[in-house]
Amino acid sequence: MKRRVPIFILFFGAEIFLILAAFYLIIYFKNLPEIHTYVALFLGIYLFVRALVFIIIHSKTFTKINYILSIINDFKKGKFIAHHNNNHSNNSLSLIIKELSVMGRNLDSVLNSQKSEISKLRELYQNIVLSISSFFIVLNEKGDIIFANESFCKKFQFDLEDIIGKKIDSIFIFVTPTIKESIKSVLTKKEPIIIEKTHLLSSTSIAIVADIKISSMIVEGETQVILIIDDITAICKKDFQMNLISQVSETIQRDDEIESVLHAILIGVTSGSGLGFNRAMLFLIDNKEKKLVGKMAVGPDTMEEAIQIWSSVSACGIDIYSQLKSYQEKNHEKSNFINLVLNTSFSLKDTTNIFVQACHNQEYIHVYDAYNDPRISEEIRDFMGVKEFVVIPLISMNKSIGVIVADNKFNQAPIGQDSIDLLSIFAFQAALLIESYNNLHIIKKEMEKIQEKQEALIESEKLAAVGRIAAHIAHEIRNPLVTMGGYARRIIQLAKDTKEIIKNQDHIIKSASVVLKESERLEKTLSNVMDFSRTSSFIMEFNNINEIVLDTFELLKNLFQERRINCKLNLSEELPLVKSDFNQMKQVMLNLIQNAIDATPPQGEICISTKSNGQNVYISVKDTGIGIPPEDLNKIFEPFYSTKVTGVGLGLSIIKKIINDHNGDIAVTSSKEEGTEFVVKLPLPK
Numbered sequence: 001m002k003r004r005v006p007i008f009i010l011f012f013g014a015e016i017f018l019i020l021a022a023f024y025l026i027i028y029f030k031n032l033p034e035i036h037t038y039v040a041l042f043l044g045i046y047l048f049v050r051a052l053v054f055i056i057i058h059s060k061t062f063t064k065i066n067y068i069l070s071i072i073n074d075f076k077k078g079k080f081i082a083h084h085n086n087n088h089s090n091n092s093l094s095l096i097i098k099e100l101s102v103m104g105r106n107l108d109s110v111l112n113s114q115k116s117e118i119s120k121l122r123e124l125y126q127n128i129v130l131s132i133s134s135f136f137i138v139l140n141e142k143g144d145i146i147f148a149n150e151s152f153c154k155k156f157q158f159d160l161e162d163i164i165g166k167k168i169d170s171i172f173i174f175v176t177p178t179i180k181e182s183i184k185s186v187l188t189k190k191e192p193i194i195i196e197k198t199h200l201l202s203s204t205s206i207a208i209v210a211d212i213k214i215s216s217m218i219v220e221g222e223t224q225v226i227l228i229i230d231d232i233t234a235i236c237k238k239d240f241q242m243n244l245i246s247q248v249s250e251t252i253q254r255d256d257e258i259e260s261v262l263h264a265i266l267i268g269v270t271s272g273s274g275l276g277f278n279r280a281m282l283f284l285i286d287n288k289e290k291k292l293v294g295k296m297a298v299g300p301d302t303m304e305e306a307i308q309i310w311s312s313v314s315a316c317g318i319d320i321y322s323q324l325k326s327y328q329e330k331n332h333e334k335s336n337f338i339n340l341v342l343n344t345s346f347s348l349k350d351t352t353n354i355f356v357q358a359c360h361n362q363e364y365i366h367v368y369d370a371y372n373d374p375r376i377s378e379e380i381r382d383f384m385g386v387k388e389f390v391v392i393p394l395i396s397m398n399k400s401i402g403v404i405v406a407d408n409k410f411n412q413a414p415i416g417q418d419s420i421d422l423l424s425i426f427a428f429q430a431a432l433l434i435e436s437y438n439n440l441h442i443i444k445k446e447m448e449k450i451q452e453k454q455e456a457l458i459e460s461e462k463l464a465a466v467g468r469i470a471a472h473i474a475h476e477i478r479n480p481l482v483t484m485g486g487y488a489r490r491i492i493q494l495a496k497d498t499k500e501i502i503k504n505q506d507h508i509i510k511s512a513s514v515v516l517k518e519s520e521r522l523e524k525t526l527s528n529v530m531d532f533s534r535t536s537s538f539i540m541e542f543n544n545i546n547e548i549v550l551d552t553f554e555l556l557k558n559l560f561q562e563r564r565i566n567c568k569l570n571l572s573e574e575l576p577l578v579k580s581d582f583n584q585m586k587q588v589m590l591n592l593i594q595n596a597i598d599a600t601p602p603q604g605e606i607c608i609s610t611k612s613n614g615q616n617v618y619i620s621v622k623d624t625g626i627g628i629p630p631e632d633l634n635k636i637f638e639p640f641y642s643t644k645v646t647g648v649g650l651g652l653s654i655i656k657k658i659i660n661d662h663n664g665d666i667a668v669t670s671s672k673e674e675g676t677e678f679v680v681k682l683p684l685p686k
Contacts, residue, residue: 044104134230156202173201205412209233266298277406281341284402298649358391359400365391394431488515542577552589564602570609591623591651599625622677628670
């Protein structure tokens with residue numbers, strides 16, 4: 001099979017031949033200018049015809065190339081349109097156009113399919129975001145709001161277009177530092193954070209308690225922060241209501257001051273989310289003065305103070321006792337608001353006063369607009385300084401005892417009926433608690449009086465019994481003792497005068513001495529009994545206790561040496577004078593030191609010390625003796641109770657009686673290892 005020579009090669013060869021022939025003619029007929037002109041004209045015509053033929057032959061090729069470029073430009077713009085190629089030629093450009101058209105149809109089909117799926121997903125996403133019960137807002141990296149769902153806008157009464165581009169703290173009255181720090185942390189660390197039970201108060205005066213989940217997402221290379229807010233106010237209210245009354249009741253049982261009780265009640269009105277009023281005031285009826293008197297108030301003085309309180313208190317939980325202890329520590333720092341209430345009272349005769357009306361009618365009064373309500377006097381308007389408030393009577397046993405007044409002065413949140421109903425229930429319980437406290441307080445006082453009378457009666461019975469015993473003893477033994485003493489002295493005298501006659505002189509003297517010694521001991525015992533039962537008359541003077549101690553020590557100095565007991569004196573040099581009876585206090589010191597000597601073995605030690613704290617003088621007598629058994633410590637001051645074989649049991653009773661007559665006190669501590677210490681406390685004159 002012969003190969004055909006391509007037509008463009010033949011055409012190209014002929015063209016070269018013609019050009020060479022033209023140059024030959026120009027060179028050969030160089031002396032004939034007219035030949036040159038014809039040759040140049042011929043070449044010009046030829047080139048024009050050649051260009052025209054080239055354009056005619058290649059015009060379709062240019063059209064195809066432009067067509068391909070337009071398809072590519074459409075592809076770049078994302079327009080995958082199916083192009084129709086009516087040229088059925090099989091050259092390369094036509095094939096390229098054909099392939100691009102097929103590709104366009106395929107891409108257009110895929111794109112339409114994806115658009116449909118994206119549209120469905122977008123619709124689903126919008127339905128989820130817009131209809132979700134949680135409140136949903138999105139912030140950009142600068143903290144500007146770029147989206148909020150419909151639930152958020154409805155709850156806080158915002159129009160979406162009004163909050164787009166604003167900061168979060170411009171749509172809420174305050175944003176806690178925890179929320180701000182959490183947003184910054186999520187932006188940097190990209191880790192979600194959950195904040196539980198926090199207060200939110202919008203600039204439209206909508207207040208809730210919420211759990212907030214803060215997370216992030218990347219959109220077109222920019223980090224966005226998502227805040228999902230769940231309203232848990234209702235749950236907190238339920239928990240609060242169950243907890244509030246029991247805590248107030250428990251607090252009242254712990255405290256015995258009416259001011260603390262009233263403060264605990266108002267903490268319940270203003271704390272947490274259950275009632276959560278900004279301010280609360282309590283007025284109680286004074287039946288003597290016939291007035292409604294301000295007794296207690298709880299609430300801030302300024303908006304800044306209110307925000308500080310809301311930021312620090314727990315949203316759902318409430319620990320009234322802890323807050324009450326804090327109040328007791330700071331109760332000297334009363335705010336202007338508290339002082340205003342404490343210095344305010346209203347006459348019960350003024351029936352036009354809305355507070356008094358609530359008491360008389362025993363019905364709550366809800367004031368919506370104090371500035372235009374004809375029931376509100378100028379006095380009440382000036383006192384309250386707020387548009388809306390509620391007055392709840394305190395009713396116990398069908399009797400009004402006062403009112404609770406509450407408002408939302410600072411966040412301007414409207415007072416709903418549910419809050420009024422809850423406050424009414426709480427006020428009823430509070431009234432019962434106040435009455436219970438008053439009754440309990442009266443009972444406590446009566447019990448104290450009864451106890452004092454009982455103690456006095458017991459003491460009187462003891463003294464009466466001692467008196468009867470003393471009288472009986474005095475009657476039975478005084479005369480025999482006198483007789484014994486007289487005869488004993490007579491025997492001794494006779495024995496001395498008749499030494500030559502009586503042979504058993506020494507025996508008689510010894511026997512008579514025994515009779516005399518025993519009679520003296522019985523007389524001393526009888527004297528102690530009479531001293532204890534007899535009302536003493538004291539000579540009260542300013543005495544130095546150190547002098548009494550030294551005087552007693554000198555009296556017993558020989559006894560210390562005889563028993564081989566060391567006595568150590570530790571007396572304060574700057575001891576103030578005490579108003580006392582010198583002889584009676586010396587009797588106290590004598591009995592205490594003698595008891596210490598009797599309990600201390602040889603080589604032991606007795607320490608006597610004095611000191612003062614500016615209010616009392618203390619005298620201590622401490623020994624290293626055998627100690628007092630624990631079971632006897634509570635009995636040693638009772639009359640006729642003694643741990644000694646030969647004791648009567650009146651020494652410590654007499655001491656206690658003398659100390660009590662001096663308005664003082666005596667205490668004892670004892671152990672087998674360390675011995676016994678008696679401490680006498682005498683008050684200094686005021």
